[in-house]
Amino acid sequence: MMDMRFKEILLSIILLFFLPVICQKSYATVGGDCDVCHNLYPGMMEKTYSKKAFQYVLKNEFCVNCHSNITSDTIKILGGNRVPVVYNSVPPINSLAGGNFYYVGKDFGDRKGHNVYKIASSDMKFRNEPPGYSRRNDHSSIGYNFRENLMCAGSNGCHGDRNIEDPFLAIMGTHHAIDKPIDGSTTAKSYRFLKNTSNEKGVIGLEDKDWNQKANSNKHNEYSKSIDVVCISCHGSFHDIENKQGGWFRHPVGVALPFKKGYEDYKIYNIDAPIAREILSNTSSSEINTGKDSVMCLSCHLAHAGPYDSALRWDYENLYASENGKSGCLICHMGK
Ligand code: HEC
Ligand code: HEC
Ligand code: HEC
Ligand code: HEC
Ligand code: HEC
Structure with a gap:
């Protein structure tokens, strides 16, 4: 008898503990059938981590595996949840906002984007070195480790806390946390789990619920200047206004579209050359505020990553060949 009661109490405690998790099933908070994910990757939830290297290796693999697909679909369903797919093993249809790692995973794909561990081997040109890395601009305590590969998250990655080496620990708790409002206060409440370190405010933005799948000028993610901070933490001396070394002059960032001749044509938001908003509103908009x-x-x-070299949104070699003359640099610059 005692045993039964004890079991009941235990069960309700467990239920109470998980109730918030189960009830918070808004689109970006994972809930649903626990086993589908937690049995798929046993060990995912383990709270005791060994210091052995293979554990670390395995963790990045989890991110890659779960966010991959063997079909061309870029959103897949798992345990009743929509998973944003960033790596398809066949050509993706309707790539999400970040592009798709398919292009870098293919033969000769090195230059198409970020060679993330378990998707592509080290980049032949850059090895594991972020071009233009500057320790001064990397505010993480650990810094980028050139002897290790590029990861999804953690100190050698983009998502989660870069003060934590292990990609999984760096993002722990985010998938089940309430992630609104996006105010940069926690990793979960930062745009796409992008918050460089716990000491800095995370990235602010407006998250399209379909991760920009089938985006258009009205419906899309909205960015703010804070997203540049993520890139700058690994490419600190790149596209610095003063930095004009090499053949390619480093284009300025953080500069508003000026009221100058040559810029008056960019009037409707173009998803091929998105801009950062000064003030974010609650909905995405097609307006451009010069x-x-x-x-x-x-x-x-x-x-x-994407189909073009240097992970560019367009083919730099064929910029001027477009029929309507409005692609690439020409979206912002007239008559160049
Ligand atoms: C078991 C599957 C699974 C694993 C493993 C997993 N994710 Fe996710 N991830 C999801 C699902 C489902 C969503 C969509 C729900 C959401 O947005 O929180 C998601 C969303 C995301 C998002 C987008 C959040 C947003 O704002 O829309 C990012 C970024 C992300 N995951 C990164 C990672 C990283 C990095 C790892 C590894 C450390 C990882 N994920 C491991 C299932 C997984
Ligand atoms: C779509 C896949 C998915 C489903 C379904 C899912 N989880 Fe998770 N869960 C994850 C991922 C990915 C992580 C690790 C990354 C993280 O913590 O963000 C995680 C981490 C956890 C953690 C440790 C971190 C934390 O938030 O405390 C707990 C506890 C947890 N899940 C409980 C559950 C329960 C209970 C259910 C069922 C109601 C469930 N999960 C369903 C993907 C899933
Ligand atoms: C106006 C467009 C534009 C903007 C804005 C821009 N880039 Fe680039 N970036 C380019 C082009 C074009 C190339 C390719 C140059 C070449 O192939 O010679 C490039 C190349 C690169 C490379 C590869 C370097 C190499 O040697 O191939 C890195 C890294 C890079 N950019 C990072 C950044 C970062 C970080 C930012 C923001 C701080 C940024 N870019 C902003 C257009 C841009
Ligand atoms: C954790 C460090 C890290 C962060 C953060 C990061 N990168 Fe990189 N990036 C790298 C490394 C390492 C390479 C070189 C290896 C490779 O190309 O995969 C690279 C290469 C590149 C290249 C050249 C790709 C090629 O092969 O030609 C571009 C362009 C680039 N990054 C842009 C960006 C932009 C834009 C952001 C912000 C959204 C960003 N990076 C954030 C580490 C980082
Ligand atoms: C999203 C809009 C946008 C795109 C796309 C864009 N630019 Fe710019 N560009 C700007 C802005 C804004 C400035 C700064 C204007 C100013 O300060 O007067 C600028 C400045 C320049 C300048 C003048 C630099 C200076 O300091 O005076 C050159 C040259 C230039 N861009 C070339 C390019 C090339 C080449 C590309 C394509 C690889 C490109 N731009 C793509 C917005 C853009």
Whole structure:
């Protein structure tokens, strides 16, 4: 008898503990059938971590595996949840906002984007070195480790806390946490789990619920200048206004579209050259505010990878060949 009661109490305690998790099933908070995910990757929830290297290796693999797909779909369903797919093993249809790692995973794909561990081997040109890395601009306590590969998260990655080496620990708790409002206070409440370190405010933005799948000028993610901070933490001396070394002059970022001749054509938000908003509203908009909206790293680059070299949004070699004359640099610059 005692035993039964004890079991009941224990069960209700467990239920009470998980109730918030189960009830918070808004689109970006994971809930549903626990086993589908937690049995798929046993060990995912383990709270005791060994210091052995293979544990670390395995963790990044989890991110990659769960966020991958063997079909061309870029959103898949798991345990009743929609998983944003960033790596398809066949050509993706309707890539999400960051592009798709498919392009970098293919043969000769090195230059198409970020060679993330378990997707592509080290980049032949850059090895594991972020071009233009500057320790001064990397505010993480650990810094980037050139002897290790590029990861999804953690100190050698982009998502989660870069003060924590292990990609999984760096993001722990985010998938089940309430992630609104996006105010940069925690990793979960930062745009796409992008918060460099616990001491800095995370990235602010407006998250399209379909991660920009089938985005158009009205419906899309909205960015703010804070997203550049992520890129700058590994590419600190790149596209510095003063830094004009090499053949390619380093384009300025954080500069508003000026009221100058040559810039008056960019009037409707173009998802091929997105801009950072000065003030974010609650909905995405097709409006362009000259003098306010600014150019950012992601105006020209995809965060993950794409079909073109240097992870550019367009083919730099064939910029001027488009039929309507409005692609690439020409979206912002007239008559160049
Ligand atoms: C078992 C599957 C699974 C694993 C493993 C997993 N994720 Fe996710 N991830 C999801 C699902 C489902 C979502 C969508 C729900 C959401 O947005 O929170 C998601 C969303 C995200 C998002 C987008 C959040 C947003 O604002 O929309 C990021 C970034 C992300 N995951 C990164 C990672 C990283 C990094 C790892 C490894 C450390 C990882 N995920 C491991 C299932 C997984
Ligand atoms: C779509 C996949 C998915 C489903 C379904 C899922 N989880 Fe998770 N869960 C994850 C991922 C990924 C992590 C590790 C990353 C993180 O913590 O953000 C995680 C971490 C956890 C953690 C440790 C971190 C934390 O938030 O405390 C707990 C506890 C947890 N899950 C409980 C549950 C329960 C209970 C359910 C069922 C109601 C469930 N999960 C369903 C993907 C899932
Ligand atoms: C954790 C460090 C890290 C962060 C953060 C980071 N990168 Fe990188 N990036 C690298 C490394 C390492 C390489 C070189 C290896 C490679 O190309 O995969 C690289 C290469 C690149 C390249 C050249 C790709 C090629 O092969 O030609 C571009 C472009 C780039 N990054 C842009 C960005 C942008 C834009 C952001 C912000 C959204 C960003 N990076 C954030 C580490 C980082
Ligand atoms: C106006 C467009 C534009 C913006 C904005 C921009 N880039 Fe680039 N970036 C380029 C082009 C074009 C190249 C390719 C240059 C070449 O191939 O000579 C490039 C190349 C790179 C490379 C590869 C370097 C190499 O040697 O191939 C990195 C890394 C990079 N950019 C990072 C960044 C970061 C970080 C930001 C934001 C701080 C940024 N870019 C903003 C257009 C841009
Ligand atoms: C998202 C809009 C946008 C895109 C796309 C863009 N630019 Fe710019 N560009 C700007 C802004 C804003 C400035 C700064 C204007 C100012 O300060 O007067 C600028 C400045 C320049 C300048 C003048 C630099 C200076 O300091 O005076 C050149 C040259 C230039 N861009 C070339 C390019 C090339 C080449 C590309 C394509 C690889 C490109 N831009 C793509 C917005 C853009």
